[in-house]
Amino acid sequence: MKHAKHTPKPTAAPELPPEVRPGQSIELLKELHILTRDGKLNQDSRRKLKQVYHLYNFIEPLLKDVLQEKGSVSLVDHGAGKSYLGFILYDLFFKGLEAGSHIYGIETREELVSKSLDLAARLGFAGMSFLPLSVAESTTSTELPPTIDIVTALHACNTATDDAIDFALKKQARHMVLVPCCQAEVATVLRKNKGKDLGRSALTEIWRHPIHTREFGSQVTNVLRCLQLEAHGYQVTVTELVGWEHSMKNELIVATYKNLPRRRPTERLQEVMAELGLDEMKQRFYTPVTAD
Numbered sequence: 412m413k414h415a416k417h418t419p420k421p422t423a424a425p426e427l428p429p430e431v432r433p434g435q436s437i438e439l440l441k442e443l444h445i446l447t448r449d450g451k452l453n454q455d456s457r458r459k460l461k462q463v464y465h466l467y468n469f470i471e472p473l474l475k476d477v478l479q480e481k482g483s484v485s486l487v488d489h490g491a492g493k494s495y496l497g498f499i500l501y502d503l504f505f506k507g508l509e510a511g512s513h514i515y516g517i518e519t520r521e522e523l524v525s526k527s528l529d530l531a532a533r534l535g536f537a538g539m540s541f542l543p544l545s546v547a548e549s550t551t552s553t554e555l556p557p558t559i560d561i562v563t564a565l566h567a568c569n570t571a572t573d574d575a576i577d578f579a580l581k582k583q584a585r586h587m588v589l590v591p592c593c594q595a596e597v598a599t600v601l602r603k604n605k606g607k608d609l610g611r612s613a614l615t616e617i618w619r620h621p622i623h624t625r626e627f628g629s630q631v632t633n634v635l636r637c638l639q640l641e642a643h644g645y646q647v648t649v650t651e652l653v654g655w656e657h658s659m660k661n662e663l664i665v666a667t668y669k670n671l672p673r674r675r676p677t678e679r680l681q682e683v684m685a686e687l688g689l690d691e692m693k694q695r696f697y698t699p700v701t702a703d
Contacts, residue, residue, distance in 0.1 A: 428452045430460055436502045442530055443495055463499050466588075466652065469665060470563070473586040474504055477560040483511035485560045487582075489546045489575040490567035491516035494527045501536050508538075515559075516541040517549045546574035550581055558583045566592040573695060576636060579666075580643055587640070587666040590652055591633055597689065598628025604688040614686075631687065633662060635696045638683065640666045641676035642698040673699055 430452060431440065440446040445456045452460065477484040484505075488497045494516045501514050518524050521543045531539040542554055546567065549555060559582040564575035572591045579587045601618050618627040637647045645666040652663040677698045684690055 428457075430457060430464075432464065432503065434503070436534065439498055439502050439530075439534060442534075443493070443498060445495075459495070463495050466496060466565070466590075467499060467503060469663065470500065470561070470588055471504065473561055473588070473665075473667070474500075477585055478508070478512075481560070483509070485513050485515070485556065485558075487515045487517060487549070487555065487559050487562050487578070489517045489549070489562065489564040489578065490571055491518040491523075491527070491541070492520075493523055494518070494541065496563065496565065497527075497539065498530070498536070501539055505538055506536065510538075513538045513540065515539075515555060517544055517546060519543065519545050546571045546578060550574070550578045555582075560584065561586045561588070563588045565590045568592045569594055570596055570695075573636070576639065583668075585668050587645070587664070589636075589664040589666075591636070591662055591664065594629065594632045595625075596695065597632045597635070597692065598625050600689055600692060601628050601631075601687065612686075631683075631689075633664065635680060635683065635689075635692075637664060638676050638680035639696045639698065640664075641671065642673050642680055644668060644670045644673055646671060 428446075428451065431437075431446075437446065437450065440460075441448060441450075445460050446452060447456075474484055474486070486497075486500065488494065488500075491497055497514050497516045505512050505514060516524070516527055516539070518527075518541065524541045524543045527539075527541040531537075531541070540554075542549065542552065544552055546564070559579070562575060562579035562582070562584045564572050564587075567575055569592070572589055572594065575589065576587065602621075602624050605615065605619065605624070618624040633649070637649060640647050646669045648665045650663050650665075652661050680696060680698060681693075684692060684696070
């Protein structure tokens with residue numbers, strides 16, 4: 412009597428953590444060390460995934476806005492690091508688009524650029540490029556197109572956020588998403604001029620002590636950045652990037668070009684710099700030659 416051959420049942424795919432979005436590439440999450448090899452999340456990687464997804468929620472509507480108008484979308488991520496954000500954006504949004512949409516990761520550390528290029532090739536993410544450039548260098552690089560739709564810069568240190576704004580303005584970006592990091596330039600100028608300003612205004616007491624100079628300088632820097640963007644016709648929203656609990660730098664600036672009136676924010680920017688003794692920084696926080 413012949414016995415029927417026993418066909419082994421296919422092994423069920425491991426159940427993924429509920430935090431992982433449907434359609435997300437499991438291989439990518441493993442390569443980014445967000446998921447362990449057996450598909451698990453530890454506490455640190457769970458927090459990291461939450462951070463990236465939370466930021467994705469801010470960026471997705473901007474991507475859809477550009478896509479609806481143009482049929483394609485380009486994005487530059489400055490200070491990309493290991494390109495967590497770029498890869499997640501591509502996996503969840505870009506990989507289903509027609510040819511013509513592209514993500515560019517800008518990062519000075521060549522070893523990280525090399526690793527990102529290798530990972531994009533292995534995953535078949537053809538619409539991703541990575542360039543070993545500083546933010547300032549990327550502004551004039553011929554390896555980038557003359558215009559870019561969306562510019563992101565997350566925790567780009569010191570003046571790199573300002574360079575990213577300069578890049579976005581010169582590339583006529585429709586949207587910017589910025590999470591500023593430390594910037595010592597304004598605080599340095601405040602500190603340098605503190606002696607002569609102390610007798611001029613009681614407001615100088617706000618930054619008389621060194622720790623206050625540092626913190627006030629950081630606050631003022633972001634205020635000047637927002638006024639600069641408004642002076643170029645952008646609508647600016649400033650909020651807290653909830654979910655980045657591990658970082659004190661938790662401010663999120665989202666700017667969308669609306670061709671808004673420029674005269675008032677231009678005048679305000681100049682008045683704030685004059686009042687705080689920051690006139691020498693006009694080249695950093697430049698405004699259009701003419702304001703309507």
